Amino acid sequence: MTESVFKPQIHQQQEARDTFSPVVLIRRLVWKMAFATLLLMAVGSATRVMNAGLACPDWPLCYGQLIPTQQMNLQVFLEWFHRLDAALIGISAIAFVGLSCWYRKVLPNWLPGAAIFALFLIVFQGVLGGLTVTQLLRFDIVTAHLGMALLFFSTLVIIATALIPHKGTQAAGKLSWIGLTAAILVYLQSILGGLVASRWALHQCFAGFQLCNVMNGHILGVLPPTAATIALVWFAWRTPGLHATLRKLANAAAALVTLQILLGIATFKLHLQVEPLTVTHQAVGASLLGVCIAFTVLSLRDRTRQTASSMNN
Template sequence: MANTVLQNPSISTQISPGDRIRRLVWKLCIATLILMAIGSATRVMNAGLACPDWPLCYGTLVPTAQMNLQVFLEWFHRLDAAIIGFGAIALSGLSWWYRQELPKWLPWAATFALGLIVFQGILGGLTVTELLRFDIVTAHLGTALLFFTTLLIIGCSMMPYKGTGNVGKLPWVSLTAAILVYLQSLIGGLVASQWALHQCFGGSQLCTVMNSHIAGVVPPTVATLAVVVWAWRTSALHPMLRNLANWAGICVIAQIAVGVATFHLHLQVEPLTVTHQAIAATLLGILTALTVLAFRDRNSHKTSNTYTPVSHS
């Protein structure tokens, strides 16, 4: 048998459809996180309308004649979005092609992700044609975060994981924290798309919107810290869950520190604003991964402890 493997290395290196799809999903997750960071940079650099047309930029694929920092940010943002779009098409296609060898839910989840990215592309076009209308820009961010979490759910559901069965209420606490972080991110997107902080400092306008974001920090922060405390108080918890909880705690502390700095500097330091958005997306991703794995841990333990009657016939 060993000689056969040596003579035919493809036997030992063959990648299963599940592994291939999981690798694609992780690559798409990273690309989406980068896309959201670039989108934030595009907004704070006032580059949202640097390309006046859509989907091309100045009527070309690569606007070399008009290229500057603002045009590059908007153009690269669209390029990354297009790559993710093709990746989502590949994900859906592979999931349906190999559906006999994959979990039954996977093709439908991949199709849902593809639908989100198509909707995201439509919103991206509308942000240009509607001249950065705040509700469209906020919906653009919300859809990107939803696509990101969908990819993470797929990836974490397919990765090898064997839990300890000692999660208790951690899945529900983590799910609550993830939902609160998502909602707070939407409020933050609303603040950013309306330039509420600038308008409040400059003319005492939209201060209610800004203050709602500041007050909204409390629920997701408390919920995330509850995840950390719950993880440390749960004995024999899987090390991966404990590490994810620790990283969630680090992210929420870093997010508050960056948010305070951004507020006191009146959004004058663009990298801080971009970092604020990136940490929020990272925190949401960590909590999503923690939630999925914790539910897998809980459900697998329930299944393994289910009593199956033995027939004596």
């Protein structure tokens, strides 16, 4: 009788300890940073399509102020909020490094190094952000700025997914390679899309048939990542015993790639005249990248577990 009374209490105490364990706290922090980075890229896209990239003519302040209340309008707000979000992510990255080093004895050995690498990426991203303003939105710097943001986002997703408790079913096989291929192709296509946006290639092609090769490259470039994502979904559906989380990620990839194609067609047909549509197109692309990376990490862990099991046998 006494034992049955105390079992629920022991279970609750264990859950409380797990909730406030260093691994759980850091994992939650990294996921929040990842979602904040996704928001940062969406706001950055809105800043571009609203011609607000130079709404704050100086950097890192805006009109020499932390909050430019007198100059505030929609364009200034977008650029100012973009910088605010980036600053909060930077502070979070510093906290991430501090927590990883402080609790390093109870954390995976690779985590402090990964945290330092993520901090390096966000610092470099801040430098590129400053250069986009001081160099008056040079297209190569703007494209590199997006590429670094996607790399930082990918790093956070890798770290957070690696910290998720995942026993796996040892059924993933070579799906990790398909996921990695899809992730790389989606990343490259996103960079190409950033180049199209930073050079305003779509507008110039429609207006005077200039830079049509850049625009057409992005249109044709949709084929490899789409094919890789479809292959990922197909083989995931046909793999018996695959972990439920991996199946959910595969379904999410299928939904996102379908939505992304529809958004791309609509954006092209409407000549980028509907700003929310353009912003959503970029955000869905980044989300698809995150899903492919999460699938790759979990399937790789599943495969590693399968290899270890085979060696033990």
